[in-house]
Amino acid sequence: MDPDEITARAEPVGMVNAGEFACPTGKCARPIGVQFLYDDGFNTPIVDMPLELRDGAGAMLVAELPTTAPISVGARDAVTGTGALRTDLGVALYGEAPYNGAAQALTNPGRDIGATEQEAWELEKTLVAGLFDFEVKMTDKFAPFVLEWEREGFAGAGAEFVNGIGKGLSNWWNSEKEFWGSAWGFLKSSAAAMESYLRRNPDLLLGPIGISNFLSRKLLETWNNNEDEIFEALEKISACFKKLMAGDFDGFMTDLLKLSGLAALGGVIGEFGELIQQSIQDGIEWMNGLIEIVSYTPVLGLIANTMMKVVFMMTPNFWAKLFGEGTGFILPEVLIWAITSIIAALCTTTGVGAAASAGLLGTRAANLARKIRSAIKGSGAVRAVLAFMDDIAKIIKQIGPLGTKLRQAIRFAADDIMDARRRMYRPSSYYKRRLDELARTHPGAHGPQNHGWNVSMKALRERILLKKDPATNKIKNFAPPYSTKFNSAVDQVRAYDYLIENLDKYEEPLANARKTNNDYIVLKFDIVDLWEEKANVRFSGYKRVGSSKNPSGVDSVDFTDGTIATGFKVSHPDDPGQPLTLIYDSSYPKPKE
Incomplete structure (x- = not known):
């Protein structure tokens, strides 16, 4: 056939398919998409975020399209290898957009953002009120030990305690107590009293005793008899808490990653180190709630601040009593338990869409927190530690719903979408x-x-x-x-x-x-x-x-x-x-x- 014959046959087909004269093909379509990320150092994708897509003329393309999450691509949060999918997550892609100008995307379509923000604010106030009540209760709980310390200092404290960890605790107390203070107010310096005690009893510093003889076998036998490791871990945990107070997500994650080195110790402490490694390398969904809370509310910082103020009411004579009861020095485990509980809480209600799932990370973190808590047994002073853990746990559990509500309040638009992956960044600090x-x-x-x-x-x-x-x-x-x-x-x-x-x-x-x-x-x-x-x-x-x-x-x-x-x-x-x-x-x- 010559060209004119081809055109004569093609035009009717084109008119049926496209409805336009002299157009033998269907209308042109193109893929458009947007990828939402936080501007943090980990390029964390915002997953399972509902979006509304419209074309350049304002016509609706998709009323609600969620950004991809690990579960959307056949993985679960914190399954080994999930981190390799980061560049493919947080994306909403529509493949049949018309070629009529730039498209638009809007987060959380149809949601009353003002009302959602107010709900988040009410959750925050409830949580802060709980912290206040917790601090008051713990002040009463530890008052007998504080009063005894101010009255008697180290009188009656076991030499094993001073020899085993007294020096390390003194150094850590010196550097940290001046920052955090105490729920009791202006205590006499526990560190100064300890230093004075050691100076008066220099023989206690000769020939370090194997610390595992005095520490809880179930919890601390994996510290390899090394007091330096214990206090190095305490310093790293303190650094993490300070970054939470500053609203510094990048700093918090960097300092948290340093704790992953504990994986080499094995046992419960090693499990914690492994949890941190996997939560950062292969965890994505839980980090969305964490970033929102760290960036837009003070609650994690206030939890850390309140906890540490109470910790510094746990004066050296209190820890000496725990030694005497055979429990050992469990402060590192208590603070490690707190971080593990925070991760577990953020995993419980991370997503805002129907398919959101915390995956394996939440289960693993919750199980480890329970394991640490159940390994601390005893009476006397131990009951004060367990009351501390159980009461702060009730508050920590509330951060999951708060993180979800903050994500539901995200409201910003991506305009001028012309290609298959327009990147949009939300502030992370x-x-x-x-x-x-x-x-x-x-x-x-x-x-x-x-x-x-x-x-x-x-x-x-x-x-x-x-x-x-x-x-x-x-x-x-x-x-x-x-x-x-x-x-x-x-x-x-x-x-x-x-x-x-x-x-x-x-x-x-x-x-x-x-x-x-x-x-x-x-x-x-x-x-x-x-x-x-x-x-x-x-x-x-x-x-x-x-x-x-x-x-x-x-x-x-x-x-x-x-x-x-x-x-x-x-x-x-x-x-x-x-x-x-x-x-x-x-x-x-x-x-x-």
Whole structure:
């Protein structure tokens, strides 16, 4: 056939198939897709995220299409090899999109994001209230040991305890207690008392005794009689908890990975090390909930902070009693149990779609947590440890639902999708980055430096007793009557945001600043306006007893009816009709005056 004959036969077929004259084929279609990831160092894909896809004209292509998860491609979270699928996860692909311009994708379609965010906020407040009650209960539980320690120190403590782990505990206590403080307030330094005891009894430092003779066989026989390994692990766990307080996901995961080296020890501790290895290498779904919580709420940091404040009420005489009861030094296991329980909780309700599954990781973590808990047996002081574990476990279990609710509140759009894989990144350390920005607002800004989560309790005391500046460690001319800090980066930024969003309430002080040409202004709001209750979990601080010239000590601060004060450097415009420019300097919690 010649070309004209071919066209004559093809045109009717084309008209039937395409409905267009002189078009012998169907309409052109193309694949489009979007991949959602966090901008963390692990390139964590956001899996099982419901998306709505529309074409360039706004017509619906797919009403709800979830991004791929491990279970979508024949694997389960934390099955060996799942990590190799990372580059293929978090993708939503549609293969029959029309060629009529860029497409759009929207997360969590049809969901009332505002209501979901409020539900997450209510879960957070419930969890924080539980932490407050836990701290109060544990203060009562450990009070007898604290009072005995303040009264008698090491009197009656076994020499085996001091010789076996006393020195290591003393060194760790020195470095960590000054950061975390204690739920009891300003204790006499346990570390200093221990150092003094060792100096008075130098013979106890001669010829180290095999520590396994005094430690729980079931738990600590795998430490290979090496006290250094025990305290190295404690330091690594403390570092993990501090990164949670900072909202630093990358830092937390990096420090957590360091604990995977415990796998070489075998036994229960080795199982923990293996769990950490697999949870990071092949775990993906649980990390989604973790990132949301670390980035957008302070709860994991507050759990860590509250736990450690109670841990430092477990004074050396308490651990000596555990030795005397034959239980041994189980603090590393208690903190390892806490991390394992957090992983298990995040695995229980990780996904937001119907097919979400925690896979093997959640089961493995929960089983290991139970194994550690069940291996701790005894009476007397052991009951206090078990009460600590059981009560904090009830709070830790609540983070799974919170992580899920936060993922359900993710709302952002991917526009101009032209190809099969448009990458979209969600911040993984949102509030940490915001706080870093505030710290650099202007030269001399001192809010995060003087009142941030990383200011130690020792620095707070020295500020009001010795006039020592927490940021520079230099002696100042003035010592304030109290020294306070936020316990998390999230809450410090929240305080700033809340005030900025409510600037219309400060017309009078702003007008006075303009009238008097003030170049600095402090604006305040009541803590209950934002946090409603249980403020003593979110903040820490001391109030000086006595005058600045003759201080006699410090008392812990009660923030229940306190305020948040935020200081601004003021820039006055040349045009009187223009608003003042407020440049952030600091935010800090204040007790009721």
